[in-house]
Amino acid sequence: MSFEGLQTQVLAIVNKTNVTRDEKLKEICQLLSDSVPYYDWVGYYFANHETKTLHLGPYVGAETDHTVIPFGKGICGQVAMSNQNFVVPDVKAQDNYIACSFTVKSEIVVPLFVNGVNIGQIDIDSHVLDPFTEVDERFLEFVNQEVAKLF
Incomplete structure (x- = not known):
């Protein structure tokens, strides 16, 4: 499916009624995982700015021990501090990488802003080397702009 088609589906999920925010986030994660072959996790x-830690929210994929990550x-x-997208074509080439699984080859992280504050991020791991392009970045920025409306 095209990213344009996925945008329509993301909008439909965000605009659902009688569904909790976490249920919507989980559904978006499932949609992306099911629809983009190289989105494996x-x-x-979400950020706790007082403790300077990130806390795992809704996700789809293999279980992770990384439920709390220090800024x-x-x-x-790093994204929690830089407020910038971070695309990692090959996780083995990163010094400051937390290995989740030996199957993860690449990662993309895009911050989630609400009222100009980085409150969290979408994190995607891939079992493929270097699959993420600028098109992925723009799409995930769109997803986060829509998700921000839930806060």
Whole structure:
């Protein structure tokens, strides 16, 4: 499916009624995981700015031990501090990478802003080397702009 088609489905999920925010986030994660062949783990982390930690939210994929990540640690922790997208074509080439699984080859993390504050991020792992393009970045920015409306 095209990213344009997925945008329509993301909008439909965000606009659902009688569904909790976490249920919507889980459904978005499932949609992305099911629809993009190289999106093997899709999840959200949310920031606690007082403790300077990220906390795992809804996700789809293999279980992870990384339920709390300090700001600055790993790709997600770096995005919490930089407020910038981070695309990692090959996780083995990253010094500050937290290995989730030996099957993960690449990762993309896009921050989630609400009222100009980075409250979290969408994190996607792939079992494929270097699959993420600028098209993925723009699509995930769109997803997060829509998700921000839930807060």
